[in-house]
Amino acid sequence: xxxxFYNSAARRIKVKMLIVDDDAKSITLLEDLxxxxxxxxxxxxxxxxxxALLTPELKCCFIDIRLPDMSGSVVARRIREKYAAxxxxxxxxxVLSNEKxxxxxxxxxxxxxxxxxxxxxxxxxxxxxx
Amino acid sequence: xxxxQLCHLLEKHNYEVAAASGVVEALGMMEQVSxxxxxxxxxxxDMDGFELCRRLKADSRYKPIPVVLYTVLADPRxxxxxxxxxxxxxxxxxYGEENLVVMIxxxxxxxxxxxxxxxxxxxxxxxxxxxxxxxxxxxxxxDFLLSTYEVAVQMNRKLIKTQDDLKRVNSYMEGEVHRxxxxxxxxxxxxxxxxxxxxxxxxxxxxxxxxxxxAKSEFIANISHELRTxxxxxxxxxxxxxxxxxxxxGEKQKEYTGYILEAGQHLLSLINxxxxxxxxxxxxxxxxxxxxxxxxxxxxxxxxxKEKATAHSIHFRLExxxxxxxxIEGDERKIKQVIFNLLSNAFKFTPDNGEIVxxxxxxxxxxxxEISVTDTGMGIPEQYREKLFSPFTxxxxxxxxxxxxxxxxxxxxxxxxxxxxxxxxxxxxARGCRFYFTIPLPGE
Numbered sequence: 001x002x003x004x005f006y007n008s009a010a011r012r013i014k015v016k017m018l019i020v021d022d023d024a025k026s027i028t029l030l031e032d033l034x035x036x037x038x039x040x041x042x043x044x045x046x047x048x049x050x051x052a053l054l055t056p057e058l059k060c061c062f063i064d065i066r067l068p069d070m071s072g073s074v075v076a077r078r079i080r081e082k083y084a085a086x087x088x089x090x091x092x093x094x095v096l097s098n099e100k101x102x103x104x105x106x107x108x109x110x111x112x113x114x115x116x117x118x119x120x121x122x123x124x125x126x127x128x129x130x
Numbered sequence: 131x132x133x134x135q136l137c138h139l140l141e142k143h144n145y146e147v148a149a150a151s152g153v154v155e156a157l158g159m160m161e162q163v164s165x166x167x168x169x170x171x172x173x174x175x176d177m178d179g180f181e182l183c184r185r186l187k188a189d190s191r192y193k194p195i196p197v198v199l200y201t202v203l204a205d206p207r208x209x210x211x212x213x214x215x216x217x218x219x220x221x222x223x224x225y226g227e228e229n230l231v232v233m234i235x236x237x238x239x240x241x242x243x244x245x246x247x248x249x250x251x252x253x254x255x256x257x258x259x260x261x262x263x264x265x266x267x268x269x270x271x272x273d274f275l276l277s278t279y280e281v282a283v284q285m286n287r288k289l290i291k292t293q294d295d296l297k298r299v300n301s302y303m304e305g306e307v308h309r310x311x312x313x314x315x316x317x318x319x320x321x322x323x324x325x326x327x328x329x330x331x332x333x334x335x336x337x338x339x340x341x342x343x344x345a346k347s348e349f350i351a352n353i354s355h356e357l358r359t360x361x362x363x364x365x366x367x368x369x370x371x372x373x374x375x376x377x378x379x380g381e382k383q384k385e386y387t388g389y390i391l392e393a394g395q396h397l398l399s400l401i402n403x404x405x406x407x408x409x410x411x412x413x414x415x416x417x418x419x420x421x422x423x424x425x426x427x428x429x430x431x432x433x434x435x436k437e438k439a440t441a442h443s444i445h446f447r448l449e450x451x452x453x454x455x456x457x458i459e460g461d462e463r464k465i466k467q468v469i470f471n472l473l474s475n476a477f478k479f480t481p482d483n484g485e486i487v488x489x490x491x492x493x494x495x496x497x498x499x500e501i502s503v504t505d506t507g508m509g510i511p512e513q514y515r516e517k518l519f520s521p522f523t524x525x526x527x528x529x530x531x532x533x534x535x536x537x538x539x540x541x542x543x544x545x546x547x548x549x550x551x552x553x554x555x556x557x558x559x560a561r562g563c564r565f566y567f568t569i570p571l572p573g574e
Contacts, residue, residue: 023359023362023363025362025363025367026359026362026363026366029362029363029366029367029370032370032375033370033375036375066355093354093355093358093359093362094351094354094355095354095358096350096351096354096405099351115358115359115361115362115366116358116361116362116364116365116366116394116398117362117365117366117369118369119369119370119373
């Protein structure tokens with residue numbers, strides 16, 4: 001089952017998204033799933049690199065919460081300050097109820113993808129983004 | 131008794147004593163005994179002591195014998211009656227031993243002095259409207275009055291002594307009471323201090339426990355995060371392979387990918403259960419109470435498991451009592467968790483073509499909701515019943531499971547004060563078992 005964008009807009013301008021995660025394999029998993037959808041992927045393994053890669057044409061950022069240099073929430077807040085409309089998705093293994101509550105209370109993210117990732121959850125988030 | 135005491139006392143001082151219990155008896159004994167002194171009580175069975183004295187003094191044979199009246203001396207008229215009857219002396223019943231002997235010695239000396247004394251002249255005395263005719267000699271009268279005075283003084287002394295004794299006892303008692311009160315106050319102070327100390331210790335312990343609990347929660351969060359990160363790769367890439375996004379898999383590749391997913395899922399359930407368990411053990415698991423639509427949860431469970439039931443031709447039914455309240459106060463996530471746990475066990479152990487019934491009812495008193503899962507599986511052998519809800523107890527270890535599910539269920543049900551148990555085989559059935567748990571409803 002191949003999932004690709006077939007609408008004309010997608011063919012003209014390639015959609016760009018950013019993944020920030022210090023676990024390389026977690027990036028690869030998400031990266032490949034996005035590439036299958038013909039999305040161009042930028043990658044960063046820490047908060048500082050992620051902020052340096054920000055461009056206005058990024059449609060969405062997938063942000064790990066436990067980053068080595070700063071919290072993913074801080075990265076999200078910085079991005080929000082610059083690009084209020086950018087779509088932010090938390091991509092995290094912090095699934096304990098208090099951690100989730102904190103994410104929801106912070107009101108920084110449009111969606112949350114929990115690790116281990118479920119393909120159907122990923123599909124849901126992608127559908128919501130379109 | 132007093133008579134006997136007196137006898138003993140006198141005999142002890144080497145007097146010979148003859149006792150009589152009445153006036154007539156005493157008079158009858160006079161000649162034979164010929165006493166040196168007569169000691170007489172005032173109140174006796176036949177006549178009084180005054181009468182005895184009068185008769186003795188009227189008899190010339192006995193007139194010189196001193197008569198001592200033995201009395202409590204409560205009435206001044208007794209003094210006059212004593213004088214009137216010619217008695218020689220009064221002796222108080224409260225006399226000490228020493229005084230008594232001294233007095234008797236004196237009487238004996240005086241008797242010899244006054245033997246063959248001047249004949250008596252009589253005179254009248256009126257007291258309280260009564261007239262007394264006194265015939266005693268002046269000497270005897272004065273002796274007699276002195277003896278009464280002495281008795282009075284003795285009694286007074288005794289009274290004073292008694293008062294002193296009382297005072298001493300009183301002050302001793304006051305001292306005791308005071309000491310006792312001090313003792314009590316000290317006890318209360320000590321206890322209060324101990325309680326304060328204990329309280330401080332408890333506060334310290336509570337703070338330590340809070341810190342330990344915080345540290346534990348943090349540790350749990352870290353472990354959870356660290357375990358999930360590699361699982362993200364294992365389960366994530368296995369899902370991508372299984373979805374065949376990068377080309378079709380061969381038979382074995384499909385099979386192995388399935389195993390990786392299954393084992394990964396199992397590992398994930400273990401992690402989840404252990405985390406839940408440590409949260410309960412750390413006391414950090416709390417109920418988040420909301421309005422829960424029990425019937426809704428049950429229907430949702432039916433929908434989720436319908437496919438699985440159909441695949442194994444399992445007859446899967448819901449029996450929800452129409453008396454169920456629309457909503458109850460409860461922790462929705464945990465109630466779901468318990469229900470799914472019981473259902474997943476039922477599906478694990480029910481053979482194809484078997485039956486699973488999910489039911490919910492309200493007890494007669496309306497005090498609690500009971501939710502149960504009944505299956506037609508192998509049932510729970512007697513020897514497992516007791517340990518069934520302990521961690522890592524599995525009746526059949528060949529079935530997938532963490533061995534923590536029922537233990538967690540029990541912990542959760544206990545959190546809201548409910549009960550969880552099993553009946554195997556269920557009432558009126560030949561095989562299988564019925565797991566049930568309760569959710570108490572708030573009183574009216």
